[in-house]
Amino acid sequence: MKTKHLLSMLGILCILISSVSYSQNANNCNTVANLGCGQSINSTTVGGGNDFMIADFNCHSSANQFNAEDKVYKISPTVTGTYEIRLTGLSKDLDIFLLRSSCSDGICIGKSTLSDNNSEKITANLKDDSTYYLVEDGYNAIQTGNFTLNLTCPQLDTCGQIETLVCGLVDTFSTIGKTNKYNKINYDDCHQYNSSFSGGDIAFKYNHNANSPNAIVTIWGYNKDLDLFVLNSCSSSASCVKKAINRDCLLYTSRCV
Numbered sequence: 011m012k013t014k015h016l017l018s019m020l021g022i023l024c025i026l027i028s029s030v031s032y033s034q035n036a037n038n039c040n041t042v043a044n045l046g047c048g049q050s051i052n053s054t055t056v057g058g059g060n061d062f063m064i065a066d067f068n069c070h071s072s073a074n075q076f077n078a079e080d081k082v083y084k085i086s087p088t089v090t091g092t093y094e095i096r097l098t099g100l101s102k103d104l105d106i107f108l109l110r111s112s113c114s115d116g117i118c119i120g121k122s123t124l125s126d127n128n129s130e131k132i133t134a135n136l137k138d139d140s141t142y143y144l145v146e147d148g149y150n151a152i153q154t155g156n157f158t159l160n161l162t163c164p165q166l167d168t169c170g171q172i173e174t175l176v177c178g179l180v181d182t183f184s185t186i187g188k189t190n191k192y193n194k195i196n197y198d199d200c201h202q203y204n205s206s207f208s209g210g211d212i213a214f215k216y217n218h219n220a221n222s223p224n225a226i227v228t229i230w231g232y233n234k235d236l237d238l239f240v241l242n243s244c245s246s247s248a249s250c251v252k253k254a255i256n257r258d259c260l261l262y263t264s265r266c267v
């Protein structure tokens with residue numbers, strides 16, 4: 011009789027153990043959704059299961075267990091830069107944690123853990139060769155509710171490699187080996203040229219201001235037919251503001267149009 015009782019206790023224990031292990035197998039990491047650039051996600055942690063606890067947030071120190079149900083999203087940066095993650099529309103005290111490399115065993119690299127239903131924000135430098143996981147969680151079991159999640163990604167600076175022209179500075183460059191970024195279509199606002207302008211080109215940045223309204227840019231020392239244009243942006247869809255093609259004049263000035 012006593013033995014039989016022990017057996018039934020073991021039976022209950024086995025059922026408990028198997029249900030715990032089932033819960034871990036059903037980890038949110040197995041079905042993690044992507045959070046993309048500019049995306050705004052309305053969701054809830056209610057029904058998400060409690061897959062993350064304080065031990066998973068090794069960048070955060072707290073006596074609370076974070077045994078609320080939680081959600082997790084995956085961020086896969088395509089460029090390295092500053093990303094902003096915002097959690098708004100809260101009616102419960104949700105917090106966010108940013109994990110690197112692994113969903114279930116990631117390194118916590120960022121957090122936002124304000125009190126009550128304050129919105130949360132993480133600003134972090136993310137790298138294009140890493141994967142990140144953002145967890146929404148609550149510090150105790152009743153902190154579960156709706157949220158709106160936004161991801162803002164860095165603006166691509168296509169002008170990043172362009173040198174700035176400095177007044178008084180003389181420098182030497184070559185268009186040899188340069189790719190062809192600007193063509194006839196970019197210069198049409200200055201003149202309807204017959205030439206394609208499909209040769210390689212170099213762009214420079216010039217910060218125009220009221221102190222130098224008549225800046226003069228001069229190019230010389232070339233043995234090919236190079237021309238000079240002022241464009242309104244550095245993008246490949248830039249359009250011409252001023253021109254100085256050979257034979258019109260050798261200097262570019264505000265009069266030389």
Ligand SMILES: [Ca+2]
Nearest residue numbers: 062076077078
């Ligand atoms: Ca949790």
Ligand SMILES: [Ca+2]
Nearest residue numbers: 103104105124
């Ligand atoms: Ca919070």
Ligand SMILES: [Ca+2]
Nearest residue numbers: 192207209211
């Ligand atoms: Ca060109």
